[in-house]
Amino acid sequence: MFDLMMKWKAAALQMLWPEEIEALPGWKALLARMLQVSFAVVRDFLEGQLTLRAMSLVYTTLLSLVPLLALTFSVLKGFGVQNQLEPALVNTLSALGDKGEEIARQIVSFVDNIKVGVLGSLGLGMLIYTVVSLLHKIEKSFNYIWHIEQARPIGQRFSEYLSVILVGPLLIFSALGMTASLMSNTVVEAVSSLPVMGFVVHSIGQLIPYALVIVAFTFVYIFMPNTRVKMVPALIGGTVAGIAWETSGWAFGAFVVNSANYTAIYSGFAILIMFMIWLFVSWLILLLGTSIAFYCQNPGHITMRRGQQEMSAMMMERLCLLSMYFIGRQYYRQQKPWHLDELERWLGVPLNVSESILNRLHDRQLILATSEGAPPFVPAHDMETLQIKQILDAVRTGGDAGGLMPWRLPDDPVVNHMLQAADDAIDQALRQQTLKDMVIAGIEHKGEGKGGAKE
Numbered sequence: 001m002f003d004l005m006m007k008w009k010a011a012a013l014q015m016l017w018p019e020e021i022e023a024l025p026g027w028k029a030l031l032a033r034m035l036q037v038s039f040a041v042v043r044d045f046l047e048g049q050l051t052l053r054a055m056s057l058v059y060t061t062l063l064s065l066v067p068l069l070a071l072t073f074s075v076l077k078g079f080g081v082q083n084q085l086e087p088a089l090v091n092t093l094s095a096l097g098d099k100g101e102e103i104a105r106q107i108v109s110f111v112d113n114i115k116v117g118v119l120g121s122l123g124l125g126m127l128i129y130t131v132v133s134l135l136h137k138i139e140k141s142f143n144y145i146w147h148i149e150q151a152r153p154i155g156q157r158f159s160e161y162l163s164v165i166l167v168g169p170l171l172i173f174s175a176l177g178m179t180a181s182l183m184s185n186t187v188v189e190a191v192s193s194l195p196v197m198g199f200v201v202h203s204i205g206q207l208i209p210y211a212l213v214i215v216a217f218t219f220v221y222i223f224m225p226n227t228r229v230k231m232v233p234a235l236i237g238g239t240v241a242g243i244a245w246e247t248s249g250w251a252f253g254a255f256v257v258n259s260a261n262y263t264a265i266y267s268g269f270a271i272l273i274m275f276m277i278w279l280f281v282s283w284l285i286l287l288l289g290t291s292i293a294f295y296c297q298n299p300g301h302i303t304m305r306r307g308q309q310e311m312s313a314m315m316m317e318r319l320c321l322l323s324m325y326f327i328g329r330q331y332y333r334q335q336k337p338w339h340l341d342e343l344e345r346w347l348g349v350p351l352n353v354s355e356s357i358l359n360r361l362h363d364r365q366l367i368l369a370t371s372e373g374a375p376p377f378v379p380a381h382d383m384e385t386l387q388i389k390q391i392l393d394a395v396r397t398g399g400d401a402g403g404l405m406p407w408r409l410p411d412d413p414v415v416n417h418m419l420q421a422a423d424d425a426i427d428q429a430l431r432q433q434t435l436k437d438m439v440i441a442g443i444e445h446k447g448e449g450k451g452g453a454k455e
Contacts, residue, residue: 037295040302044145044291053141054283061279064134067127069107071165093278094249103275128162135161135224142224145291147301147352152226164223214242217286221293227351228341233296241289248281297341301350316395319357321438322347324391327367327377328439337376364394383436389427391435 044050069089089104136157143151152160218238222229256274295302326346327338338346344354358377361367368380379386 033296033299036299036302037292040295041288041291045288049144050287050291051284053144054280054287057137057141057283058276058279060134060137061283062276064130066107067130068134068165070127071131093275094253103271128158131165132157132161135164139224139226141287142221142290143226145287146225146227146229146294147350147355148226149352149355150226160223210242210246213246214238217241217245217289220286221290225290228339229293230297233293236296237289237291237293240292241285244289245282245285248285252278252281298344298351300344300348313395316357317392319347319349319353320361320391320395321388323354323357323361324366324379324435325438325442328379328383328435329442331378332383332436332439332443337370337378339376343377360394361391364390366391366394379435383439384434386435388430388433388435388438392426 089107090101093101093104136151139151139157143149151157214235215238218231218234221234221237222231323343326343330336330338340355340358341351343358344351347354358367362369362377365380366386367377370376370378
């Protein structure tokens, strides 16, 4: 029995990770990638972190929902379309059935009671802070999935978050209004009266909600993580999550209709419980979608669990030298500087590994970040004076575990002599070679090895 299980496991692994996936026919390679991404997403879901973060976002949403809608209501009121807020909420909460309409009315009544104009500067500031905190919590959850440790700077948070909060509702309601006007157009109504075209128009009307949700999810996946997310991975994640969200709305609606027993048990609390469950399902689908987008953009992470990227000292030295070589080569050729995600793809390592390498080189003042956010990197010193030994020292002397005190370690002269001899041997072998020497040598040997193949 054990041998049979091991054979099944080996067959499954071979199907998931064929030896040369690029050599497979197009549909087989696509199927293999889909299975790999599905495997990684299910693995992350079973680990429990996504569900924990979805639960945390439910709690944060309950605290911040009314302030968020109050700001949205104020923006919409300035354009005279504030009356569309309640129908939009009813549509969003349609999975709750009649209870969704009741919750929407209660939320709108709370929003009506908040008079933004009479809150004063302190009250308005707290209102904005609450909304920004909600978006920051969402960003942290997305950054966790994308293996990003650094969030947006606080000034960038307020500027970018508020711009989305102020402009986003106008775009959403404009799209909804244009869709409603288009579907009620006399020409469309005339066409829909025809036998065949009527079915086509009806099908398009059924697909429009899916399309709007997919566009909204795709925008969130591009905007929220503090890194550059490409359009295609975000669209893939948005499509899967959008279809799952709309479909789960139907399933959840059927569950609510048949939940008379829960209503009898929980009485007035049944509405709140159903609302919280639907919020949890929605956040979980959103997080699973961004996980799909992450693995589509970074397939190197599929085979690794979080926290398994421990490296030997030799691997760390090699990655540091490769990173400095690629950065220096681009700078020497006066080409576009490297971004983090581009370097990660060229090195063939997970994103957090390349980020750790670049952070170490940056902390040792060997490279400079030319902008905030996801910056391009350039050498921090003249390439003719930046020695290879300095790059290796960045690995050997950086990243000591916090709390260790080197001066309290035993001072053994034999060990010290061995380490000094190894250091002198490295220095002698490199013979004062610089980053420019390495870059020129690599260019002259174009076509040799991995770096040469990418010239």
